[in-house]
Amino acid sequence: MITEIVISWRLKELEKHERDGIWVTDLIRCPLKREFEEKYPELYRATVFTPNTILGSLVHLGLENLLSSELNAEIEVRAEKQIGEYKIVGRIDAIIGRVGIEIKTSRADIEIPYEHHVLQAKIYNWLYDLEKTVLVYVTPDRFAEYIVEDRTSEEDILKLIVDKKAPRYDWECRYCHxxxxxPNKIRKR
Ligand code: SF4
Structure with a gap:
C-alpha cells in the first residue's frame, strides 16, 4: 500500500514536468536524454521505480518542508527567461530572499560539489538574479553546503544550447535509464 502511494506520487511529479522551453537541467546533462524521454515515454516513466531516485525525491520533500517551515523559504520556484528565440525554464528547490537553495543527493561524497551541479547553480544565479545559490549535499557519508556566487552569461548559455555532444560527461552513461x-553509450570498465 505504501509502495502504491509513493509510486503514484512520483508519477504525478513526473507528469508535472512541462515539455516547453529548454530546462536548466537539459543544459547540464546529455542532450540525447530529453530526446529519448519524448520518444520513449514508457521507459521514462519506468524511472519512478528506481529506489535511488525514490530516496532522492523523499529527501527533497523532507528538506524542502523543513526550509519552508523553519526559514519561510519559497519552495519549487519556477522561472523563465528568453534569450532570442530560446526560452530557458528552471525550477529551483528553494529561495530565501535572493539566495537560492538546490538540494543534491549522491551515493558518495567523492569530488562533491560536482561540476554539472556548480554549473546549474551558476545558471540559477543568472535566471533568478540571485546573489548566490547554496548546493546542499545529502550523502551517506556527508551533509555539506557549498556556496556558488558566480553566474553564467547569456553567451555561456547559448554555447550550452548548441553543444550537442552526447554524453556531456563520460560517467553519465553508467547511470542513464x-x-x-x-547508440552513443560509452562503456567503461
Ligand atoms: S547512454 Fe549516454 S549517450 Fe546515451 S542517452 Fe544516456 S547518457 Fe546520453
Missing amino acids: FAVIC
Whole structure:
C-alpha cells in the first residue's frame, strides 16, 4: 500500500514536468536524454521505480518542508527567461530572499560539489538574479553546503544550447535509464 502511494506520487511529479522551453537541467546533462524521454515515454516513466531516485525525491520533500517551515523559504520556484528565440525554464528547490537553495543527493561524497551541479547553480544565479545559490549535499557519508556566487552569461548559455555532444560527461552513461537503447553509450570498465 505504501509502495502504491509513493509510486503514484512520483508519477504525478513526473507528469508535472512541462515539455516547453529548454530546462536548466537539459543544459547540464546529455542532450540525447530529453530526446529519448519524448520518444520513449514508457521507459521514462519506468524511472519512478528506481529506489535511488525514490530516496532522492523523499529527501527533497523532507528538506524542502523543513526550509519552508523553519526559514519561510519559497519552495519549487519556477522561472523563465528568453534569450532570442530560446526560452530557458528552471525550477529551483528553494529561495530565501535572493539566495537560492538546490538540494543534491549522491551515493558518495567523492569530488562533491560536482561540476554539472556548480554549473546549474551558476545558471540559477543568472535566471533568478540571485546573489548566490547554496548546493546542499545529502550523502551517506556527508551533509555539506557549498556556496556558488558566480553566474553564467547569456553567451555561456547559448554555447550550452548548441553543444550537442552526447554524453556531456563520460560517467553519465553508467547511470542513464536510456543506456539500453542508446547508440552513443560509452562503456567503461
Ligand atoms: S547512454 Fe549516454 S549517450 Fe546515451 S542517452 Fe544516456 S547518457 Fe546520453
